[in-house]
Amino acid sequence: MKLDSVTLETVFVTCCAILSGYKSQSIGRRSSQCSNQGELVKGLCACFPGYSGYDCSQLDPSLELSCINPYATVEKVCSGRGQCVGGQCQCNRRRSRRPDKYSGEYCECDDYSCPFYMGKMCGGNVRGRCQCGVCQCGPDYTGEACGCSRMTDGCVASDGSLCNNQGSCVCGYCQCNKDSIYRGVTCEENPANACQDLKQCIQCRVFRSGPLSSAECANHPVCSNLRIHSVEKFIESRSEYICDFKDEDGCVAKFGYSYEKTGAKFVQAWTVKQCERPEYNEIEEALNSEVNPVQSDAPTGFQDNGNSNSNVGAVHSVSVIAAFRTILVVLIMFLL
Structure with a gap:
């Protein structure tokens, strides 16, 4: 019986389908002879689902369409980040020789490009994790990069209230009310008293003077953690509060300070003292x-008595x- 071309192609495809399910030790991996979309079995291509033809080069259009993200603005198979195999995306690695891959149904997700906080993506594993380009924060943190803490431990004042009832706790830090005179980490400091409180820190840290020794200064709870920027040219506009004091040598030292967002003080100290000149x-x-x-x-006092030359000489010598x-x-x- 003579078979026409249509019948032969049908028989060939049927044989390939049978061979694709045939398991043998002779079955290899993806074969370039099968367009990398099938295995070479006894000289014939056993195509993967969704591909057909003697070299597995024919893709079922309906399967390829299922690999395109319907919500994407640009239609690309597997978002241009993977291969469509049997109607499903197999995502590529983000970089060669790196284990991290794109993810998602259409390889649309990148779990390695989230915003950073304190040098760590999503603030580190303690704060959050990156999922599809968005930080998924833990229960105690919030914000785009999980940089905002929900905990209020750092806002508790000495009387047990939050921010001394002079502000609100935002992201774990006190934000003191603008109409309140109180400032500081827990809104308990009166800036009018801070000049005297900071004097000994400026003395030991900047001028190596004052009542505190070097060891005491290094272990002092305030002086050791105080941010001090020593400057040769003092600019008053850079500080919210200006202070001065007379040091042990009788010279006047000047410094200024401002409160940062966290309530901590930032000090600008003038390294040049003002000393009075002696009388x-x-x-x-x-x-x-x-x-x-x-x-x-x-x-x-000099009259002309016939010796005018000597008088002139005397005046010249005195001058x-x-x-x-x-x-x-x-x-x-x-x-x-």
């Missing part, structure tokens, strides 16, 4: 008592001595 009145009076009378009496003493006073003031 030179006594030195000037001693020298001027000898110089000034000669200068003031010169026009009337030189006066000038020398004036220069000496200036040098002494400069050196001191």
Whole structure:
């Protein structure tokens, strides 16, 4: 019986279907001869579901359509991140030689591109995990990157109230009311008293002076954790509050501070002290008592008695001595 071409193709496809279910030790993996969509079994291609033809190159259009995300703005098979095999997406690796892969029904998800908090994706595993590009935060955290804490432990004031009833606890930190005079981590500090409280910290940290030794300063609960920025040029506009004090050497030191978002203080300390210059009145009076009378009496104290040349010479000598003493006073003031 002579078979036409249609009958032969039907017989061939049927044989391939039978061979695709045939298990034998001779069955290999994906074969390039089968367009990588089938296995080569005894010289013939056993195509994977959704593919047909003698080389498995023909894809069922309905199966390929099922690999396209219907909600995507751009129609791509498996979002351009994988291969459609039997109507299902097999997602690629994000990078070669890396275990992480794209995920999702259409390979639309990337679990490695979420926002970071404190240098960690989604704040780290304790705070949250990245799922399909979005941080899924734990019960104690919220926010885009799980950076906001729901816990209020850090907002409890000394009397047990939240933020001393002078503010609200937001993301685990007190935000003091703007109309309240109180500031600080728990809204209990009066800025008017902070200058005196911070004085000893500035002394030991910046000038190595004051009542605290180096060891005591390093272990002090306030001074050791205080953020101090030492500057040679003090700019008052950078600080919310300005303070000054007289140090042990009699010189005046100046510093300023502001409250950060967390309530902690940031201090700007001027490393240059303002010292009063010593008085030179006594030195000037001693020298001027000898110089000034000669200068003031010169026009009337010398009369022409026939020896005018000697008088002129005397006035000239006195003027030189006066000038020398004036220069000496200036040098002494400069050196001191």
